[in-house]
Amino acid sequence: MTEHTTGRVDHEADLRKAGIRITRPRRIILRIVSETDDHPDAYEIFRRAVKVDKNISLSTVYRTMKLLEEHGTIQRHAFAGGPSRFEHAGEEHHDHLIDVETGDVIEFRSDKIEKLQDEIARELGYDILHHKLELYGRKRRSA
């Protein structure tokens, strides 16, 4: 068994199991998204991929992102105005608190809220695939 050097999940095996072909471009893209900390858009992923294999096309990046998204390997974030940005999923989910004054982004997580969301969705007849929660706040000055 070939053990991969990253300590993480073996996505390739995962995808293979789902009947998805592991091609050279896909392997490269997969590596890029699973090794990055930030939230690159398709073009940025393409730019990084080209450094590894000059032939990779932007179309393939887009196609692969869609594939990985459907398979749950990555998550897509759609910001107003700009391109979609992607994030390696499978890490622990978190939400964001944005400091409106400084622009700082604080990550947090609340199981209670997650649970409530599921409840609400169920009541409305839906299953939640994912969600986005952003709190916009100001640092409280202790009176």
Next chain:
Amino acid sequence: MTEHTTGRVDHEADLRKAGIRITRPRRIILRIVSETDDHPDAYEIFRRAVKVDKNISLSTVYRTMKLLEEHGTIQRHAFAGGPSRFEHAGEEHHDHLIDVETGDVIEFRSDKIEKLQDEIARELGYDILHHKLELYGRKRRSA
């Protein structure tokens, strides 16, 4: 004083006060967005506007939406994948559940979640000014 027939806020006066010209297209668009319950996108607003005045252009709709957004009259929602959708602001706060298959947007509100958010923010040392919660789900097929 010309009293308008809608029982609501007089946006025209508001905008005038802000030094914004009230033109025929703007008046029509304003009426459409303030009278609808759903979350139309620019093209849908355009479609409705054309019924009132055949000459109105899609560009003007876009320009007006940006204007109204900047002025706080409407709110823009950038849901994943699709076009921006608009909503008349100033109503009671609510969150959104987006049907990933149809694009339908369902409004909901949960005081519990609102309260939890405040709690979390307080723990992190913040006061929440506003927030955005979007659930992306798929309609549950009753087994």
Next chain:
DNA sequence: ATGCAAATGCAAATCGTTTGCAACAAAAAA
């Protein structure tokens, strides 16, 4: 190794949105 379905690269198409510009209309000035 071989065959075939699936994936690729490329260019062209598509979608949502913005922009340049000449004609036009709203508010200000006369």
Next chain:
DNA sequence: TTTTTTGTTGCAAACGATTTGCATTTGCAT
């Protein structure tokens, strides 16, 4: 009210992000 000023419009063309058609190549089961 007419004129002037200045912002707004409609149109078409441009744009950025993404998707697609198609001929070629590739993974991978046999």
